[in-house]
Ligand SMILES: Nc1ncnc2c1ncn2[C@@H]1O[C@H](COP(=O)(O)OP(=O)(O)O)[C@@H](O)[C@H]1O
């Protein structure tokens with residue numbers, strides 16, 4: 001059961017052990033609330049401090065993108081689903097029904113941003129998600145919103161490490 005590949009976990013929910021679903025309006029305060037809620041759920045699997053920090057950071061980037069890009073001039077709902085799968089896999093979906101992305105490949109390139117020159121955005125959000133997770137998938141269409149799926153396999157933990 002522990003032998004799922006990254007692709008399998010991203011593609012499909014495999015034998016879900018436990019899950020939470022949240023929906024939150026795209027208010028900036030909800031970035032921190034979403035991050036904390038996901039962290040509490042993930043804690044049941046006893047992640048290392050580093051793993052937990054990685055997950056929080058990746059979720060924070062995905063949720064921030066919904067707030068600042070997907071629902072740029074409006075408030076819409078962000079749907080988050082977190083699942084624990086066999087083999088210590090975590091699968092996290094962050095979905096919006098906002099403006100969508102026209103070129104996902106381009107959007108995922110390091111330093112690419114559509115946020116303009118105000119210096120607020122670095123264009124590194126997807127790169128951060130990729131470096132802190134084992135796999136990231138992005139499905140989006142123009143006007144159809146965006147779904148980011150993150151997956152991370154927690155390392156085995158012994159009592160004394
Ligand atoms: N949920 C989303 N909805 C619409 N566009 C998005 C979304 N997430 C990311 N994008 C687009 O992808 C680009 C790159 O995202 P990211 O790597 O997080 O960098 P940044 O947020 O700093 O611009 C954004 O500038 C935006 O154009």
Ligand SMILES: [Mg+2]
Pocket residue numbers: 061064065121123124125126
């Ligand atoms: Mg971003």
